[in-house]
Amino acid sequence: MSGLGGISWPRARRGEALSVLGQESGLTTVGVYADAVPDGVSLSDWMELSAARLGLEAESVDVPYRELEGFVRNAGPALLVLPGGEALALLRARGGRAQVIMPDLRRRWVPLSMVRDALAAPEESEARPVIARILRDAGVSEPRRAGALSAILQEALGSTPCRGGWLIRLPPAASLREQARGAGLDRLLYALVGSHAVHHLLFVGAWAMIGRGALAGDLDAGWLVAWALALATQIPLGMATTWFQGRFAIGASALLKRRMLQGALRLSPEETRSEGVGGFIARVNEAEAVESLALGGGLSGLLALFELGLAGWVLSMGAGGALHVGLLLGGLGLTVAMAAFYAGGYRGWTDERMEMTLSLVERMVGHRTRLAQEPPERWHRQEDRDLSGYLERSREMDRWAVGLSLIAPGWLVAGIVGLAPAFSSGVDATGVAVALGGVLLAQSALSALTGGVIQLVGAWVAWERVRPLYEAAARPERVGDPSVVLGSSRADEVDRGPIVSARGLDFRYEGRSKPVLEACALRIEDGDRLLLEGPSGGGKSTLASLLVGLREPDQGLLLLRGLDRATLGELGWRRRVVAAPQFHENHVLTASFAFNVLMGRVWPAEEADLAEVDAICRELGLGELLERMPAGLLQMVGETGWQLSHGERSRLFIARALAQRADLVILDESFASLDPVNLARALACVRRRANALVVVAHP
Numbered sequence: 227m228s229g230l231g232g233i234s235w236p237r238a239r240r241g242e243a244l245s246v247l248g249q250e251s252g253l254t255t256v257g258v259y260a261d262a263v264p265d266g267v268s269l270s271d272w273m274e275l276s277a278a279r280l281g282l283e284a285e286s287v288d289v290p291y292r293e294l295e296g297f298v299r300n301a302g303p304a305l306l307v308l309p310g311g312e313a314l315a316l317l318r319a320r321g322g323r324a325q326v327i328m329p330d331l332r333r334r335w336v337p338l339s340m341v342r343d344a345l346a347a348p349e350e351s352e353a354r355p356v357i358a359r360i361l362r363d364a365g366v367s368e369p370r371r372a373g374a375l376s377a378i379l380q381e382a383l384g385s386t387p388c389r390g391g392w393l394i395r396l397p398p399a400a401s402l403r404e405q406a407r408g409a410g411l412d413r414l415l416y417a418l419v420g421s422h423a424v425h426h427l428l429f430v431g432a433w434a435m436i437g438r439g440a441l442a443g444d445l446d447a448g449w450l451v452a453w454a455l456a457l458a459t460q461i462p463l464g465m466a467t468t469w470f471q472g473r474f475a476i477g478a479s480a481l482l483k484r485r486m487l488q489g490a491l492r493l494s495p496e497e498t499r500s501e502g503v504g505g506f507i508a509r510v511n512e513a514e515a516v517e518s519l520a521l522g523g524g525l526s527g528l529l530a531l532f533e534l535g536l537a538g539w540v541l542s543m544g545a546g547g548a549l550h551v552g553l554l555l556g557g558l559g560l561t562v563a564m565a566a567f568y569a570g571g572y573r574g575w576t577d578e579r580m581e582m583t584l585s586l587v588e589r590m591v592g593h594r595t596r597l598a599q600e601p602p603e604r605w606h607r608q609e610d611r612d613l614s615g616y617l618e619r620s621r622e623m624d625r626w627a628v629g630l631s632l633i634a635p636g637w638l639v640a641g642i643v644g645l646a647p648a649f650s651s652g653v654d655a656t657g658v659a660v661a662l663g664g665v666l667l668a669q670s671a672l673s674a675l676t677g678g679v680i681q682l683v684g685a686w687v688a689w690e691r692v693r694p695l696y697e698a699a700a701r702p703e704r705v706g707d708p709s710v711v712l713g714s715s716r717a718d719e720v721d722r723g724p725i726v727s728a729r730g731l732d733f734r735y736e737g738r739s740k741p742v743l744e745a746c747a748l749r750i751e752d753g754d755r756l757l758l759e760g761p762s763g764g765g766k767s768t769l770a771s772l773l774v775g776l777r778e779p780d781q782g783l784l785l786l787r788g789l790d791r792a793t794l795g796e797l798g799w800r801r802r803v804v805a806a807p808q809f810h811e812n813h814v815l816t817a818s819f820a821f822n823v824l825m826g827r828v829w830p831a832e833e834a835d836l837a838e839v840d841a842i843c844r845e846l847g848l849g850e851l852l853e854r855m856p857a858g859l860l861q862m863v864g865e866t867g868w869q870l871s872h873g874e875r876s877r878l879f880i881a882r883a884l885a886q887r888a889d890l891v892i893l894d895e896s897f898a899s900l901d902p903v904n905l906a907r908a909l910a911c912v913r914r915r916a917n918a919l920v921v922v923a924h925p
Contacts, residue, residue: 230308230314230336230340230341230344232328233314233326233328233329233334233336234308234312234313234314234329235305235312235313235314235315235329236311236312236329237311237312237313239329240269240273240305240313241276243305243313243315243327243329244273244276244277244280244282244284244305244394245280246315246327246331247303247304247305247315247317247327247394248277248280248281248282248303248394250303250317250327250333251302251303251317251394252408253281253282253303253394253395253396253408254280254281254282270286271708271711271797272708273286273305273392274286274797275705275706275708275711275795275797276708277392277394278397278703278705279705279708281396281397281400282394282395282396282397283394283395283396283397283398284305284392284393284394285392285393285395286391286392287390287391287392287393288387288388288389288390289345289387289388289390290384290385290386290387290388291346291349291379291380291383291384291385291386291387291388292380292383292384292385294342294345294346294388294390295338295339295342297390298316298319298324298338298341298342298345299319299324299338300319301316301319301390301391301393302316302317302318302319302324302325303315303316303317303318303393303394303395304316304390304391304392304393304394305391305392305394306341306345306390306391307345307389307390307391308344308345309344309347309348313391314326314341314344314391315327315328316341317333319338321338322337322338322339323335323336323337323338324336324337324338324341326341345388345389345390346383346388348388348389349383349386349388350379350383353379353382353383354375354379357375357378357379357382358371358375361374361375361378395408395409396408397488398484398485398487398488398489398699399488399699399700399701399703402481402482402485405481405485406477406478406481409477409480409481410477411474411477411478411481414470414473414474414477415474417466417470418467418470418471418474421463421466421467421470422467424463425460425463425464425467426533426536426667427536428456428457428459428460428463429456429457429460431456432453432456432457432460485696485699486692486695486696486699488698488699489694489695489696489697489698489699490695490698492698492699492701492703493695493698494776494777495771495776495777497694497698530671530672530674530675530678531671531675533667533668533670533671533674534554534558534668534671534672534675536667536671537554537664537667537668537671538551538554538664538668540663540664540667541554541661541664541665541668543664549644549647550641550644550661550664550665553637553640553641553644554637554641554668557633557636557637557640557668557672558672558675560633561630561633561672561675561676561679564626564629564630564633565630565679565683567626568623568626568627568630568679568680568683569683569686569687571619571622571623571626572623572683572684572687573687573690574619575616575619575620575622575623576687576688576691578612578615578616578619579616581612582612582613582616627680630676630679630680631673631676631677633672633676634669634670634672634673634676635669637665637668637669637672638665638666638669641661641664641665641668641669642665644665645661645665703795703796704791704792704794704795704796705795705796705797706792706793706794706795706796706797706798710789710793710794710798711794711795711797711798711801723787723788724749724750724751724752724787725750725751725752725754725786725787725802725803725889725890725917725918726748726749726750726773726784726785726786726803726890727748727749727783727784727785727788728746728747728748728749728772728773728782728783728784728785729747729782729783730745730746730747730781730782730783731743731745731746731747731748731769731772731779731781731782731783731784732744732745732746732779732780732781732782733765733768733772733777733779733780734780741780742763742765742768743765743768743769743772743779745782746769746782748769750890750918750920751918752889752917752918753917753918754918754919755913755918755919755921756919756920756921757921757923758770758920758921758922758923759923759924760924761924762924766894766922767807767808767894767922770805770807770892770894770920770922771805772784773803773805773890773892773920774800774803774804774805774892775791775796775799775800775803778791786799786802786803786889787802787889800826801886801888802888802889802890803888803889803890803892804826804883804886804888804890804891804892805883805891805892805893805894806879806880806882806883806891806892806893806894806896807879807894808894808895812875812879814863814870814875814878816862816863817862817863818857818859818860818861818862818863819852819855819858819859819860819861819862819863819878820835820836820839820859820860822863822878822882823839823842823843823859823878823881823882823885824839824882824885825882826882826883826885826886827885827886827887836859838885839859839881839885840852840858840859842881842884842885842911842915843859843877843878843881845907845910845911845914845915846877846880846881846904846907846908846911847877847903847904847907847908848874848877848878848881851870851874872899873899873900873901873904876896876897876898876899876900877900877904877908879896880893880896880908880911880912884911884912884915884916888917889917889918890916890917890918890919890920891912891916891917891918891919891920892919892920892921892922893912893919893920893921893922894922895922895923895924896908896921897909897921897923898923898924
């Protein structure tokens, strides 16, 4: 950390550093400094919560050793972790220097290599002196020793993860415009349009030079050299345009995906349940269409509009004059009119396709029941009708697409015919040549515009289907006070009253007149073991979802350790109450067994975490399963991995809830699929490990 001691922020001022960095980078205007980091809490959780209170997102990152220099160059704004626990507030990097904000709020430029060496020091501490001694003993000369040492370290530690720190950025819920500005996409767009404009201006200028010289009969070597240079300059400009377009598309795509994912995570249980598997698959397909079609069509359309403006300017100076400009405006109007008709048909075609996807997926899910209940000759009758209607609609869309694609060739014919009056009136050859060049330029622009319009129509219609996900990302989420949220969840709070205090809870599902819960009162103390029984539809699972925080009561008071949701925030509530939902609402992801158990607690896992998971699973009777799996806890499970039985999945869900060490564990029908032996094992494990327990079951 040589040279950085006076400009780094101590742990006690980590919150202030985060706040100052957010303000100085222009990402937030919140002027409240976060509190100091409490002792004994997870620093990553504290950073995440403190950043959320400032309207920011702090992403913890580890970086491979060989990528440290590139990481520092592109990380800002970021809080970088230095040896000893101090942090460096990196604002930006330029050239070989990094600009940092010091604790006295001044800015300072430091060598990029110094920051990189500080981040790499913990990993190099053992290897560097050993390698240096070997090089010295081998007689490597002093001038070459530094390069050899660096090369050997790169080879030996290349893939070793180094603690990078936290990238500071706007959250997915922020407006897309602000995120794009923060990611530098506005500058990329300006550069893209600028390079494209210069490229086409050089193209027009080059042919204007050669055309004027040829038509005037004064084509000397100087004009030829200027023409060749103008054409040659277009090559790097074209490459730059393609590079800017690719960078912009990748950046915009990343922002859109983050926003959609955030929106999917913010959906309510009712929204996800009513959608169905087929509906989600259809929406995922439409989300992909928004990304690919909008970026491709939007950029093509934007650049085509610029080319049309340039073509109109060239045509106004040519032999056709106002006639050509009028014809061009007519072609543009025809494009807009046909695009409107195409959009209406495309909307119906998309609805039919999404409905067919939903229907087919739902039928596949219930395929066995269908085979048992329907005669074979009727198995595919509905699919055939759906496909027939879809194909007819597709033919109609193809006809509209062909019509749009004929606008550019039609304009070319009309533009050439528009030159006839110029020939008959004896206009000079220069004017005719300029007009012909404008016609060709307009034809190219109209061709790009019609292709872009087709893509933009598809993107807009797809956007209408995925907009609920986009808008859901902006739903507010309670953050809570980090010192309260991350405080001790048991020992220090036992004396402060019960875990759960509920009075007068009412809950009614949307669209229903009768409430599921009415004037519900509940009190749960440490060590309680409660069995919640009742008929189907009686509100057991609804009450469990209220306690775990998936839903909020319409009225009434619900407190955890005497604190409400606004104080604890979403994370604080989830840390204190966890649940294993009913089997059809729980999931095994295609990842390792250990990840599926620890996904609600911590990942990547340390040895102590894996040892605890192993102990819980063996107490639940999953020891034989772990022994059978070749990789044990690290065995991949899920649809593409190890296949788990119904009972094994149920116990995995129980292990997931127990591993989170919450104050209250709620198990909703978790024992229904277990045989008596495994039921006894699981029940004993749960009673032994859960601080307080609520079991939901049918009578």
